Amino acid sequence: xxxxxxxxxxxxxxxxxxxxxxxxxxxxxxxxxxxxxxxxxxxxxxxxxxxxxxxxxxxxxxxxxxxxxxxxxxxxxxxxxxxxxxxxxxxxxxxxxxxxxxxxxxxxxxxxxxxxxxxxxxxxxxxxxxxxxxxxxxxxxxxxxxxxxxxxxxxxxxxxxxxxxxxxxxxxxxxxxxxxxxxxxxxxxxxxxxxxxxxxxxxxxxxxxxxxxxxxxxxxxxxxxxxxxxxxxxxxxxxxxxxxxxxxxxxxxxxxxxxxxxxxxxxxxxxxxxxxxxxxxxxxxxxxxxxxxxxxxxxxxxxxxxxxxxxxxxxxxxxxxxxxxxxxxxxxxxxxxxxxxxxxxxxxxxxxxxxxxxxxxxxxxxxxxxxxxxxxxxxxxxxxxxxxxxxxxxxxxxxxxxxxxxxxxxxxxxxxxxxxxxxxxxxxxxxxxxx
Amino acid sequence: xxxxxxxxxxxxxxxxxxxxxxxxxxxxxxxxxxxxxxxxxxxxxxxxxxxxxxxxxxxxxxxxxxxxxxxxxxxxxxxxxxxxxxxxxxxxxxxxxxxxxxxxxxxxxxxxxxxxxxxxxxxxxxxxxxxxxxxxxxxxxxxxxxxxxxxxxxxxxxxxxxxxxxxxxxxxxxxxxxxxxxxxxxxxxxxxxxxxxxxxxxxxxxxxxxxxxxxxxxxxxxxxxxxxxxxxxxxxxxxxxxxxxxxxxxxxxxxxxxxxxxxxxxxxxxxxxxxxxxxxxxxxxxxxxxxxxxxxxxxxxxxxx
Numbered sequence: 001x002x003x004x005x006x007x008x009x010x011x012x013x014x015x016x017x018x019x020x021x022x023x024x025x026x027x028x029x030x031x032x033x034x035x036x037x038x039x040x041x042x043x044x045x046x047x048x049x050x051x052x053x054x055x056x057x058x059x060x061x062x063x064x065x066x067x068x069x070x071x072x073x074x075x076x077x078x079x080x081x082x083x084x085x086x087x088x089x090x091x092x093x094x095x096x097x098x099x100x101x102x103x104x105x106x107x108x109x110x111x112x113x114x115x116x117x118x119x120x121x122x123x124x125x126x127x128x129x130x131x132x133x134x135x136x137x138x139x140x141x142x143x144x145x146x147x148x149x150x151x152x153x154x155x156x157x158x159x160x161x162x163x164x165x166x167x168x169x170x171x172x173x174x175x176x177x178x179x180x181x182x183x184x185x186x187x188x189x190x191x192x193x194x195x196x197x198x199x200x201x202x203x204x205x206x207x208x209x210x211x212x213x214x215x216x217x218x219x220x221x222x223x224x225x226x227x228x229x230x231x232x233x234x235x236x237x238x239x240x241x242x243x244x245x246x247x248x249x250x251x252x253x254x255x256x257x258x259x260x261x262x263x264x265x266x267x268x269x270x271x272x273x274x275x276x277x278x279x280x281x282x283x284x285x286x287x288x289x290x291x292x293x294x295x296x297x298x299x300x301x302x303x304x305x306x307x308x309x310x311x312x313x314x315x316x317x318x319x320x321x322x323x324x325x326x327x328x329x330x331x332x333x334x335x336x337x338x339x340x341x342x343x344x345x346x347x348x349x350x351x352x353x354x355x356x357x358x359x360x361x362x363x364x365x366x367x368x369x370x371x372x373x374x375x376x377x378x379x380x381x382x383x384x385x386x387x388x389x390x391x392x393x394x395x396x397x398x399x400x401x402x403x404x405x406x407x408x409x410x411x412x413x414x415x416x417x418x419x420x421x422x423x424x425x426x427x428x429x430x431x432x433x434x435x
Numbered sequence: 436x437x438x439x440x441x442x443x444x445x446x447x448x449x450x451x452x453x454x455x456x457x458x459x460x461x462x463x464x465x466x467x468x469x470x471x472x473x474x475x476x477x478x479x480x481x482x483x484x485x486x487x488x489x490x491x492x493x494x495x496x497x498x499x500x501x502x503x504x505x506x507x508x509x510x511x512x513x514x515x516x517x518x519x520x521x522x523x524x525x526x527x528x529x530x531x532x533x534x535x536x537x538x539x540x541x542x543x544x545x546x547x548x549x550x551x552x553x554x555x556x557x558x559x560x561x562x563x564x565x566x567x568x569x570x571x572x573x574x575x576x577x578x579x580x581x582x583x584x585x586x587x588x589x590x591x592x593x594x595x596x597x598x599x600x601x602x603x604x605x606x607x608x609x610x611x612x613x614x615x616x617x618x619x620x621x622x623x624x625x626x627x628x629x630x631x632x633x634x635x636x637x638x639x640x641x642x643x644x645x646x647x648x649x650x651x652x653x654x655x656x657x658x659x660x661x662x663x664x665x666x667x668x669x670x671x672x673x674x675x676x677x678x679x680x681x682x683x684x685x686x687x688x689x690x691x692x693x694x695x696x697x698x699x700x701x702x703x704x705x706x707x708x709x710x711x712x713x714x715x716x717x718x719x720x721x722x723x724x725x726x727x728x729x730x731x732x733x734x735x736x737x738x739x740x
Contacts, residue, residue, distance in 0.1 A: 209630040213445070215545030215567025215602060285546030330523055331544035333565070 001055060002026045003428065008061030008392060010035065012068055013365035014372075014381035023066060025388040028431030033382050057433070061392050064425060067364050068382050069101025069132075069389030071371035073162075073269060074191070074245055074317035075342065077103065077134065080121060081110025086322040086409045088122070092130040094320075094342040094408035096434045099424040101132045101389035102371075102379055103320075103342075106166045107139040114139035114150040119158040132429050133389075135161045135375070137191060140179045144168040149178060156186045161375045162243065164191035167292065167337070171197055173230060180231075180240025189241040189267070189374055194227035194252070195219075195293065204333055206279040206294040214282065216332060219294050221249040228252050232259040235266055243374055244268040246319050248293040250303035257312040267374050268307075269315035272348035273339055273414065275304045281414045287328045287335035289414040291321070305357045314370045316363075318345045322410020340403075340410030347420035350395055354421070390428040397423040436734045440552040440559040443568035444609040452610060456578050458730035459723070465502070466726055476736055477504040482535040484510045484527065485562070486542040491697055491721070492562050492572075496539045499728035505537070527551045537732060540564070558735045566600050572696050573606035575727040577614060579720050580651055583692050588615035593645055593687070595677060596655030596704055597626040597666070603696045604655055608634065621645035622677055625666045642677050649687040654679055654695045657704050670703045679705045684714065692716050 003025040010021050010033060021035035072095065078086040088105075095103045105122065107113035113122065119136050126134035138160035142148045145168070152163055163183060169192065170176045176192075183190050200223035205211050207218025228244055232255060235242035247253060247270045256268045273291060278298055281289035289295060307313040321338025328335050349367060352358045358366070372380030379389060401418045403411035426435045436451055444452070465473055481500035483493050493509065500507045510530060521529075523542075530538060537558045540548050545565030552559040563569040580587055592611055598604045598620050611618050612634065619637040620627050627638050639645030646652065657673060667673050679693065693705075693714045701707045710717060 209633040212599070212628050212630055213605070213634075215565045215605065217566075285549050326522065331542070331550065332546045333544040 001431065002031070002057070003388070003431065003433065004056060004058045005061050005066055005390065005392065006058060008064050008066035010066045010382065011361050011364050012382040013361050013369040014068070014383060016361075017382070018361050023382060023390060025390070025428065025431055028388050030382055030384050030386050030388050032384065059392065059426070065360070065393040065395055067099070067391050067393060068368045068380050069391050069427065069429060070099045070346065070367045071102040071380050072100045072318050072320065072342065072345070073104050073315055073371045073375065074271075075103045075105055075320040076108065076322065076338070077105040078322060079109065079125060080118070084324050087129075088125045088134060089129040090407065090409045091320070091322070091342065092126065092132045092134060094406065096131040096427050096429060097407050097424065098342045099346045099391040099393065099427055100342065101391070101427060101429045102135060103132060104135045104137050104161065104375070106137050106164060108144060108166045108168070112139050112144050113137070113160070114142050114144065116151065116154045116158040119155050119160050123159045131434060135159070135377070137162045137164050139163065140165045140170055140190060141175060146170045146172055146175055149175070149182060152183060152188070153186055156188055160188070161377065162189045162191050164193065164245070166193050169193045169195050169197065169227060173234065176231065177234050177238060180234050180238040180242060184238070184240050187241070187376065189243040191243045191245050192227070192231045193245045194224050194231060196223045196226045199223040199226065203294070204290060205282050206296050208279065208297070210279050210282070214285070216282070221251055221296065221300075224249055224293050225251040225255060228255050232256070232264055232266055236262070236264050239265065242266045246271050246274065246293060246317070247304065247307070247313055248274045248296050248300065250300045253303045253307035253312050257307065257310070260312060267314045267370075268312065269317040270304050270308070270313050271317055271319045272341060272345050275301050275308070276348050276351065277414060285332045286414060287330070287332055288339070288412050288416070290332065290335055290337055291339050292337035305352070308352065308366065309357055314366060314374065316345070316349050316366045317371070318342055320408070320410075322408050323412045325411060328412045338412065339414060340406060340408050340412045342408055343406045344401060344413065344415055344420065346393070346424065347422040348415070350422035388428055388431040392425045393422060394425050395422040397421065399423060436738050439735060439738045439740060440548070441570055441731055441735060442548050442552060442559070442561050444570045444573050444606045444613070445568065447570070449613050452574070452577065452613060455574055455727065455730050455734060456581060458734060459574075459578050459726040462729040462733070463723065463726040466722070472502050472504060474504045475733055479505040479536040479736065480534050481505045481507045481537040481539065481732070482510055482530050482533070483507065483539045484530060487563070489541055489562070492541065495721070495724045496562060496728050499725050500537070500732060502725065503729055503732055505732070523547065524550070524554055527555055531555050531557050537735070556740070558738070560731060560735070563602055565602065566605070567602055568606045569602040570606050571724070571728050571731060572603045573610040574731070575720055575724040576607055576653070576694060576696070577610050578723050578727050579694065579716055580692070582723070583716060584650060587611065590616045590650040591648055592616050592618050592651040592653065593621055593649040594618060594653045594655065595621045595642070595645070595679065597657055597661060598622060598631065598655070599626050599628055600658065600661070601655050607653060608636065619645055619649075623667050623673075626661070642683055643686055646683055646686045649691055652679065652684070652687060652691055652693045654693065654705050656696065656698065657700055674703050678703065679709050681706065681708060684709055694720060697721070
């Protein structure tokens, strides 16, 4: 089976490609990439070798963008344990329709993914029911309790590609130091949800005048920044690979920028809601805008955009956190944190290109190539011989966000009613077409 | 009134606040009569849905509703199905299905009245939500100040104590600013977030400086659980620095009045002799509360759906 994608605008940051051309896929691998005016294109080669046939599916991508399949470094697929929120099947279906061919899932399942048998379960379930690749992130500590290291090496062998205690950050600095040291043996990044839990205690939104006037307990930006600084220092001390999850504040961007200037081994991600929404979205006690770290201010949005532009922030991830409707339809204090993000991530991120914050090639770098490099996986590229993970996008296709039409089981989005542009037309995962 | 619900002072216009205060004046006359009841809302049903312990506010609402001839049911948490794990919205929908026209809600989470208002046809009245608002307390305070001082505009009003956690303080700040008063806050920095200056309010950490030339002193209840949480070291130290004593009261204007939403902690935020003294209007606040709550119920009943 061959697939020929013709006349698309091919964007591949891994090879610095941004041009009109063709992509030929054969046996689930990238066979040829030809850019017009640069070298012979793939189509002409194909025609020489035997024209159209039942063996060949031709896709006309004229006027469309062709990217390597996106990689989401930070998602919650909820299985095992919380299948009423999301399953590997529904989550990966939402992913593939959203342009993602690889999803990394956080370990806060039930049971926690803190041992190889849970990792094995997730991998097996994903291979049986998943639509795209699922790469589990294992817990740093047993039960995400922050006390004893989990079996990082064993989980690594079973398929975990990074380690994180996710929303239960490791408060004990010694344990975090050990994790950053120990993980070096397996060359895996430690992903840190940076939050000083003593400072953010019971907080439910950004701290400021708005939290005061809504009567909601605030989380100061410093709760995030203190831990980012601690973890950067520990990464510098140990030489471990640190990846900072969901950056939300100006101060965080500055800390990461300075660390990179010093040559620290640190990478960072942000999420579409942190550059599209401010804390104002919480007004009216909108639990769909309750997320951790919380939505911040216009000033923070500007800083995050600047950080994306200058490379301080390497990655855009979704932090896809689906919840059941009933869990969000309750007291603001009691509702769980999280936004369902896989359905809208690409179009919300494409806004950065339309606003001139990033070029398209830079955006795809942050959504495919950089995640692959940080995780040390051979994906996020259209290089010849790599898996044929490709997404074809109509960047001008306009649509209105209707949560009820989300493919994810989680309808919890603060973007309901937004008019967005840019939608995947089809996604190819290992040579298989999902339309 | 523009809305079926009373969620907070933030949501009210100046005209609406004045309408409530004017209407309350009429009901206060009724309360002074021999027969203290009017048939205005006969056939309507009021449910007190209190998720936090309260005696005074609940009783005040109950009396207000009864003086207007509505039927009143008290639905309190320990006896309800809430302890069986029922969701808040289900509880509220059940109460509405029982025929409630007015649901008076008190809850420890901010925004609960707003959540119910969105999901119910009944009028929702906020009787205190988390650290957000307690609008009828602010309305009865405004009523009392207007009665005592003849006006609110341009008065210097000092609010003393735990501003951060006080829904009474918040509602009062919004209403007094809307009505043209000048508001200053006094208390320890741990209990007065700096951000509140954004509303156009002065902050004093020194009681003597803050009380100077005030027309009205609003003392707030200090909650015992705040000590030990690092907000202040002890109630003794609190009283020494921010308690209202005769010496400190003398710094305010000669005709300054002293208010307190209750229940009071004598010897912590206010000295006993001040609470019982001639400047205190604390018990009048309680009486006025009924008239103001009657006005709220009466006016909301007239809102077109």
